Amino acid sequence: xxxxxxxxxxxxxxxxxxxxxxxxxxxxxxxxxxxxxxxxxxxxxxxxxxxxxxxxxxxxxxxxxxxxxxxxxxxxxxxxxxxxxxxxxxxxxxxxxxxxxxxxxxxxxxxxxxxxxxxxxxxxxxxxxxxxxxxxxxxxxxxxxxxxxxxxxxxxxxxxxxxxxxxxxxxxxxxxxxxxxxxxxxxxxxxxxx
Numbered sequence: 012x013x014x015x016x017x018x019x020x021x022x023x024x025x026x027x028x029x030x031x032x033x034x035x036x037x038x039x040x041x042x043x044x045x046x047x048x049x050x051x052x053x054x055x056x057x058x059x060x061x062x063x064x065x066x067x068x069x070x071x072x073x074x075x076x077x078x079x080x081x082x083x084x085x086x087x088x089x090x091x092x093x094x095x096x097x098x099x100x101x102x103x104x105x106x107x108x109x110x111x112x113x114x115x116x117x118x119x120x121x122x123x124x125x126x127x128x129x130x131x132x133x134x135x136x137x138x139x140x141x142x143x144x145x146x147x148x149x150x151x152x153x154x155x156x157x158x159x160x161x162x163x164x165x166x167x168x169x170x171x172x173x174x175x176x177x178x179x180x181x182x183x184x185x186x187x188x189x190x191x192x193x194x195x196x197x198x199x200x201x202x203x204x205x
Contacts (some may be wrong), residue, residue: 016045016055016179017179017180017181018121018124018127018176018179019055019123019124019176019179020117020120020121020124021054022045022052022055022059022179023059023113023116023117023120025044025045025052026041026044026045026056026109026113027109027110027113028044029041029043030044030106030109030110031083031106033106034104034105034106035103035104035106036103036104036105036106036109037101037102037103038074038078038095038099038100038101038102038103039100041056041096042093049106049138049158050082050083050086050093050144050177050178051175051176052175053078053082053093053154053173053175054079054082054147054171054175054178055129055171055172055175055176055178056175057075057078057079057082057168057171057175057178058168058169058170058171058172058173058174058175059076059112059116059168059172060112061154061164061165061167061168061171061172062073062165062168062169062171062172063112063115063116063168064111064112064115065164066190068104068108069158070158071104072154072155072157072158072164072167072168073154073158074099075100075154075168076150076151076152076153076154076155076157077099077104077151077154078095078099078151079147079148079150079151079152079154079171080148080152081093081094081095081096081099082095082097083144083145083147083148083151084111084144084148086140086141086144086151087141087144087145087148095194109131125178126149127176127180127182127185128180128182129181129182130181130182130183130184131182131183131186131187132181132183132184133179134177134186134187135162135178135181135182135183135186136181139183139186140178143174143177143178143186143189146174146190146193147171147174149165149193149197150170150171150193150196150197153167153197153200154167156200157200158186159203163196163199163200163203164179166192166195166196166199166200167196169192169196170189170192170193170196173186173188173189173192174186174189
């Protein structure tokens with residue numbers, strides 16, 4: 012079982028080490044790298060994928076949304092280890108695209124890690140985790156529509172990343188910011204669809 016990442020750079024290291032071993036990086040490879048028992052790292056990995064240039068690949072945002080929805084629902088039902096269907100786990104991306112996306116993500120990751128610390132911990136523990144899971148499920152349900160509104164999937168990815176980071180670093184202040192960013196993103200998507 013993978014050791015749980017403690018910050019954004021640690022998560023990137025886990026995924027990158029696993030990705031180097033394969034020509035095609037599957038969702039199963041990513042989940043194995045970050046572990047299947049913790050919502051925060053999985054949510055963070057999903058958010059980074061959606062916020063990165065990888066979201067420009069048709070269908071990636073929808074696939075990530077489905078993954079987030081399934082994991083959020085399992086958390087809400089009290090599951091201890093997360094499960095995804097095999098067809099979704101076998102979905103792959105070329106390892107060179109993953110490497111390029113990580114080159115883009117690493118500089119801000121160092122900056123972000125320096126800003127995070129445990130605070131307002133009640134917002135990311137117990138019932139706070141369930142509220143975050145519910146909001147993430149709502150984001151996930153909107154992901155297919157976000158493929159139609161330019162750059163909205165990136166906004167959703169940033170919200171998911173912020174929620175994941177908040178859970179990993181136990182930073183409730185970041186969770187509060189993520190709630191606000193989610194409201195803004197979903198509002199822009201609705202406006203773009205009307």
